[in-house]
Amino acid sequence: MSDLRYTAQPATRTEIPRPKRGEGQWALGYTEPLNKNEQSKKDDSPLNVRDRILHTYSKRGFDSIDPADLRGRFRWMGLYTQRRPGIDGGKTAVLEEEELDDRYFMLRVRSDGKLLTPATVRALGTIGVDFARDTADVTDRENIQYHWIRIEDVPAIWERLDASGLHSLEACGDSPRPFLGSPVAGVAQDEIIDGTSALEEIERRYIGNPDFANFPRKFKTALTGHPSHDVSPETNDVAFVGTVHPEHGPGFDVWVGGGLSTNPMLAQKLGVWIPLDEVPDAWQAVASIFRDYGYRRLRSRARLKFLVADWGVDKFREVMENEYLGRELVRCESPASPTGHRDHIGVHDQRDGNKYVGIAPTAGRVSGTLLVQLADLMDEYAVEGARLTPYQKIVLIGVDPAVVDELLDRLDAIGLSARPSAWRRNTMACTGIEFCKLAIVDTKNRARDLVTELEKRFPDLDAQVPDGITVNVNGCPNACARTQVADIGLKGQLVMHDGEQVEGFQVHLGGATGLEANFGRKLRAHKVTSAGLDDYVTAVVTNFLADREEGERFATWVARADEELLRGDKTLAGAS
Template sequence: MYRYDEFDAAFVRERTAQFSDQVNRRLAGEINEDQFRPLRLMNGLYLQLHAYMLRIAVPYGTLASRQLRMLAHIARKYDRGYGHFTTRQNIQFNWPKLRDIPEILADLASVEMHAIQTSGNCIRNITTDQFAGAAADEIVDPRPVAEILRQWSSLHPEFSYLPRKFKIAMSGGPHDRAAIRFHDIGLQAKVDDRGIVGWEVWVGGGLGRTPMIAKRINEYVPNEHLLAYLESILRVYNRYGRRDNKYKARIKILVHETGIDKIRDEVAEEFRAIANGVLTLPQAEVDRIGAYFAAPEFERVNATVDVAKERIAEPAYGEWLDRNLHPHRQPGYASVTISLKPIGGAPGDATAEQMEAVADLAERYSFDELRVTHEQNLVLPHVRVSDLREVYDALVEARLATGNAGLITDMITCPGMDFCALATARSIPIAQEISRKFSAPERQKEIGDLKIKISGCINACGHHHVGHIGILGLEKKGVENYQITIGGNATEDASVGDTLGHGFAAEEVPDAIERLIDTYIARRETPDEPFIAAFKRLGEAPFKEALYGNG
């Protein structure tokens, strides 16, 4: 994976010194909260319900063992012994003290990490497929280009005060595991007719109050022009994106109100003016960065594992094998998903001890590498099939062996009213209740692939719009009320879920979900037809009836 050179290290060092100075000026009262807010936000520091919250970037979701160990150290020393992995492949600490922030940032810098641009109205951490560089179905590993984009977007002087935040996601293959159609810019790897890899560019997707599926703005941009093309999009957005209303300030609104064709023309005009200039990306640089992401020295082995047999011997292990492995491009290897969704737990949380256990496993079994997924899990990308049993046993020890990847209890959940100052309802307790209700492994297996996503307010950090079943917590006359949406999908078959009727009280939600599940199971054509496919085929009616009766 990428290693800082002297330039990167000095950059982060200077940035840490700069922010330490800003923190001290704030502590001394030399700048007020209004002036401090954008500065701290650009360094990942939020003021939450109870305390400051520090969000640390995990660029394109890739971590080395020593980095995860440092996160564990920070959790233990400066926080309450745990961290929370987010849907942006980042990690958040919910209880740091302002006075400790400079020290935390210095600790992070020592392992080539930072919190730059994890919040604020700037270009945020660039996210990718968690199986990048490992997946069997990938065209190209998107991380070298993601790293180049990280560098290009870091403290970009023109784009540090955009109308609103700006999120870029990349997918290296046709199967979209990075939800690129729900980002401000989505990049999908594509091969042109000469066999050269470039990017299909999508723009104007997003969730939040106004969910929108991105529009395709360019069918193919080769690497050499990618920086100039993205700079053109950003410039058009910076100049013409709305600033009169923060809820209409994302690029999705500009694209929606102006029309994709006009935006495409404006971007093209801007691109004509700057193309072939200093932003032209030489192949040599792509290769140089790419070398950092070269595949590890895989052994030529051809081991396989008989999941059915293992399941008979030990159901929990069999279940884990069945659910938590992803096909690897190298025979004899698999990518292992480590679920941070234990039954009844807070989704995405990991304790310092768990982080250290995972770091040990990555070091020993996965070429020192691990990933954070946008579904708030961790991944060991390159594990020998013959090591799976040992990995599993170690995960059991660390209480991280839940075999539920992609199942009903593997939910995306925002922090909700338990932590977040914006939330209007709780989300973690709802996830916990659903998780308990469907805790039985047989029941989860019977249901199969199902994505539930829960947000505690209309800002939709829990991606409820793209949940096969989405849950949105609102507040009505002082009481929490949960709307249920059905039919959302964050993949290449992107769609936004629909609300079928009135909302439910918190305690009614798990039963309502169960009625939807029962309807699906009763109406599916075969046990292999997933929920989302059955919903597409059947339409809303049976599910509406399940929720509200046929009155």
């Protein structure tokens, strides 16, 4: 069986010292499987599992599924078994995976920055209603995520997705994960360059391509031509960020090696200029480096960020140019990092005279029914389409200015507000223990309850802090909700309270992307129980409002604040 390694000959081989201990890098001759994941991929290309789902498993049922497919190759089709109900967080790291498995699946559907027509939004909604017990979540990778999916229903779901121009191929697995594209591509007045065509071409060339279906681990892509950097480029494996060359005009810089989880690293900037039509070639070069030189021996080091950290940006660029592109890249100073919102919530001008409208589901939780209702409103008000955002939001594109006010009222009525509170706007949450086998605590419901309580306790925060305070809630250390780059990042874990283990969180404070990019401040031995979360956040925000300097942002305040104020051990009076 082929190891799926790309076979094209490099233009020039860069001298790469052979490490004393092999890290499983194909390009250095370490091609033998080094763990069960690598063995599984060598035994059979994960792309082949699609036919088994269509022709065998969906007809014979859950019990017919080969375990190697169920807990491995299914991920390349966007399918994970979800967590069996009733298993508490204390069992997450104790039980074997098969003991955590339910007989139902989570299904991720890629949007890849596409403009979703009203008919497509309706199809996504009816899938939730008909096959997923009315579930549907907007994720921070611009996916729609369903739960309670039966294997018998997957072919019918795929048919509806295909008819709508969407799919779930390689939405999970050691593959090119769903792309993040600017939600306002092609319409924003201040856009530097529209990268839509590049994302479409990358998808056409490489998704489902066997040469790019076996990476050491997941490979996350982001692309934006908007100056707000609205796709969190700092936290992706590869990001293309709009820039302007003094002679060549608009194009893209390349950032590599971003990622969070237990070893967070911000992407490093190559400082180059790439024209729009060469972005897919540059993507292939970066992806090929990861495939050929990425570390496969240990799963804990099998992300591009570790290779970039070891090599450094100059060597990475050299290998990219010499071995994979066969030419030197144009140098260009990297674009300046922005501050402020990146989510496009509210009403904004388009370059064609229409408006785009950003709306905010709470913590990304929607439903099939809600998506159908949204599609109805899009049809009724002749909205061109919708895009999902990396902040669990939705942006409606092409709204006639004459209908905006009426549309906003109708959106409020179904719970998708374009004028949400600062708390509703700025809170994200991962799937959590409700469905995820890796989670330790509840997240979605806890985040929604937190938002409701903070709206009562700080009703005027919007006026006091125009940018708001971001709260990201994660159910485990994997940081799917980007906890380390939030103002208040909450990482789920079990904590001791009155002699018992209860759900709680480790707290990260003052994280940020953009101009003040950092991973925030962890307070030594500081944990907060889930039950005490409302009071803790209240204490910290109260202290910020009382102690901040005029115009000071939360992250800046955290960096200088006394620890007792951050722990909530002391609460200041006179917040303003």
